[in-house]
Amino acid sequence: MRPCHRATAGDNVHKIWSDPDIAAVVICSETNRHYDLLLAAAKAGKHMFAEKPLGITAKESYAMADAIEKANLLFTTGYFMRTDPMHLFLKDEIAKGNFGKITRARGSNCHGGSLGGWFDQEWRWMADPKIAGVGAFGDLGTHKLDILMWLLGDVDSVTADIKVVTQRYGDCDESGEALIRFKNGVIGTLAAGWVDVDDPVQLLISGTEAHAAIVIVEALRENIRAFTALSLHGARLSRQFEKTMQQLRAFPAECRQLSKNKPLPESGFVFSKPDRGACPRHAAFKIM
Numbered sequence: 090m091r092p093c094h095r096a097t098a099g100d101n102v103h104k105i106w107s108d109p110d111i112a113a114v115v116i117c118s119e120t121n122r123h124y125d126l127l128l129a130a131a132k133a134g135k136h137m138f139a140e141k142p143l144g145i146t147a148k149e150s151y152a153m154a155d156a157i158e159k160a161n162l163l164f165t166t167g168y169f170m171r172t173d174p175m176h177l178f179l180k181d182e183i184a185k186g187n188f189g190k191i192t193r194a195r196g197s198n199c200h201g202g203s204l205g206g207w208f209d210q211e212w213r214w215m216a217d218p219k220i221a222g223v224g225a226f227g228d229l230g231t232h233k234l235d236i237l238m239w240l241l242g243d244v245d246s247v248t249a250d251i252k253v254v255t256q257r258y259g260d261c262d263e264s265g266e267a268l269i270r271f272k273n274g275v276i277g278t279l280a281a282g283w284v285d286v287d288d289p290v291q292l293l294i295s296g297t298e299a300h301a302a303i304v305i306v307e308a309l310r311e312n313i314r315a316f317t318a319l320s321l322h323g324a325r326l327s328r329q330f331e332k333t334m335q336q337l338r339a340f341p342a343e344c345r346q347l348s349k350n351k352p353l354p355e356s357g358f359v360f361s362k363p364d365r366g367a368c369p370r371h372a373a374f375k376i377m
């Protein structure tokens with residue numbers, strides 16, 4: 090990678106807008122500041138990456154989207170889960186109709202941030218909905234909602250139970266579960282929260298011809314603690330996982346080699362990247 094010689098720290102964000110050498114900006118301030126920064130960046134014609142959640146309200150977010158579109162800028166936001174090869178694989182398979190009629194989908198994105206006091210000091214603002222725009226349910230749920238809508242389309246109706254559990258962060262919500270009806274008739278659930286000691290089943294898609302689940306598998310082997318595994322069942326699902334694996338650029342070379350040309354059995358597990366392991370340099374691929 091080429092060293093970046095010209096990066097400078099500044100104390101005045103306005104200098105960025107008027108600097109013709111700056112083509113693009115990353116907006117990763119506290120969420121309640123995204124709106125002003127993003128509109129200023131759009132006015133200045135800067136391409137941008139802006140973190141999620143984009144805005145505090147839908148009205149703000151639509152105004153931001155309008156400004157970006159009118160200025161004809163390149164833009165993306167922090168929904169990194171769309172680049173996960175497992176999600177890409179599932180999107181392909183759904184698009185090909187290989188799940189048959191999808192009847193249910195479950196998304197989950199939970200951690201133990203409230204239990205561990207992750208927002209007690211440095212990130213205290215994240216547990217203040219006036220600054221973060223959301224509490225636990227929105228903070229983590231937005232990622233999995235994005236994946237569910239990316240896979241299944243728009244939402245028709247939704248109901249949810251969102252609650253405070255420990256009161257560590259006052260009235261900031263810490264957990265929630267939503268029941269969603271998608272416009273295509275699929276029923277989905279979305280779990281998100283900061284009071285979960287584990288979250289082993291992260292996504293589940295069930296159709297009349299196939300079933301898939303993304304599962305965290307604890308595996309104390311060598312120095313690997315946990316894998317994310319894709320559990321698949323369905324005769325029409327693609328036999329090759331290789332294309333998907335190639336999309337995981339950082340995947341260790343030996344694992345790419347192992348995965349090459351391995352046909353998928355009709356039912357089985359594909360172990361992919363280490364998710365929460367101690368050593369990010371190791372991973373395993375195995376078909377059972």
Ligand SMILES: NC(=O)c1ccc[n+]([C@@H]2O[C@H](COP(=O)([O-])OP(=O)(O)OC[C@H]3O[C@@H](n4cnc5c(N)ncnc54)[C@H](O)[C@@H]3O)[C@@H](O)[C@H]2O)c1
Binds near residue numbers: 102117118119140141
């Ligand atoms: N995609 C994800 O999974 C993910 C994960 C964590 C955080 N986020 C999002 O990223 C954003 C930032 O979160 P964070 O954890 O990095 O917060 P943070 O508190 O660590 O950092 C925010 C920084 O922005 C700086 N800042 C605010 N206004 C500024 C300005 N005008 N010019 C320059 N700097 C400014 C603050 O001084 C602070 O250092 C939030 O919107 C959050 O929701 C996304």
